[in-house]
Amino acid sequence: MIDNKFFEKAELLDRNDPLKNFAKEFESDPNVIYFDGNSLGKPNLSTIETLKGVIDTEWKQGLIRSWEDTWLDLLAKSAHAIATLLRVDKEEIWVCDNTSTNLYKLAFGALKLQKGRNLVISDFNNFPTDSYILEGLVSHSFPNHTLNKIDASNFEMIVSSFNEEVALVCLSHVQYKSGQVYDMLKINQLADKLGILVLWDLSHSAGALDLDLKALGCKMAVGCTYKFMNAGPGSSAFLYVDKDLIASLENPIAGWFSHERPFDFSGEFLAANSIRKFSTGTSNILSLAGVVPGVNLLLLADIKSIRTKNVALTEFFIEIFDACLSKLGFILESPRDSSLRGSHVSISHHDAAKIMKELNEPSDGKIVFLPDFRPPNFIRIGVASLNNSFQDIYQLCKRLTEIVGQ
Secondary structure, eight states, X not given: OOOHHHHHHHHHHHHTOTTGGGGGGBOOOTTEEEOBTTTSOOOBHXXXXXXXXXXXIIITTTTTHHIIIIIHHHHHHHHHHHHHHHTOOGGGEEEOSOHHHHHHHHHHHHHHHSTTOOEEEEETTSOHHHHXXXXXXXXXXXXXXXXXXXXXXXXXXXXXXXXXXXXXXXXXXXXXXXXXXXXXXXXXXXXXXXTOEEEEEOXXXXXXXXXXXXXXXXXXXXXXXXXXXXXXXXXXOEEEEOTTTGGGXXXXXXXXXXXXXXXXXXXXXXXXXXXXXXXXXXXXXXXXXXXXXHHHHHHHHOHHHHHHHHHXXXXXXXXXXXXXXXXXXXXXXXXXXXXXXXSEEEEEOTTHHHHHHHHHSOOTTOOEEEOEEETTTEEEEEOOTTTOOHHHHHHHHHHHHHHHTO
């Protein structure tokens, strides 16, 4: 059982939460408590209205005219919104394709640029698609290169693996299973001294952590907009390249939108002399339309406040975990130090798959809980500061004790 003091503490924390009114900006089912914003953000009302407008007005009524009237401008507007969030110049962000494709483009460009260096380093705990892409590049496009996977959660392992033969390092800023935050600044500083390029995947940190990519020494990054940016399922991804590096990187998937003058329909390709060179084909407008309203909501709330709250939410979970869940066979798999933890907490249990089934299926009028499961036995509790409450955390922990205590 959970001590009633945690219920009272949750109520107090919710009353004093400066972001509590943002929950009204999201579609909500009172019978579902959602903890999977680190996989797919909840639909916010502004994005829903924007998407309706694209379909009912811009597409239905404007037809092809909407390309010139609205849609072409949407590319730059989306990039500028994300640039503001990440504190970079608006000429350094572009929104296009998906995270995997963008990672491929920048990794290829980096390896092509780094002549005489034949080592690629990644994390064996990296998100699988990132590893697949790097393996494919080394296998097909750069067969003289070697991919080394290390335990990048250990900074000493990073230090020992960096040398002047390394061309590229590809890491996730927040490790997708454990939620560990890697020290971007220290890694970038070390790499820069040795002439190594580092490509960061921000999919689990952009929109949840307070990021200043310039101050962190970041030269290249990719990320998605459908998690903490709440832009919608499969919404367009983004890429970032430092302005001093843009001209040097080649885009291996040249398309008409990466042409300097795409609407000349020239038979000869001339790469755009800007971040737009990393475009490929026609933009997916329905997947792009939710980016601006999703990011604007984060900017309105202020990313510093968002980070403060997701730290408090995960701290509250760990507090109840130590008092109750740790005695029921659960293991904390995320860092206890909040500076090393992203916006999700991972726990494990030998019966995790069964527990997840119980959480997902209502019984006797109980609330449905939607965290997510990662094999073999991880349960990830992803908190979104704009729509999760401290009462949500309390209710989840209470339900977990009921399930395991049966």
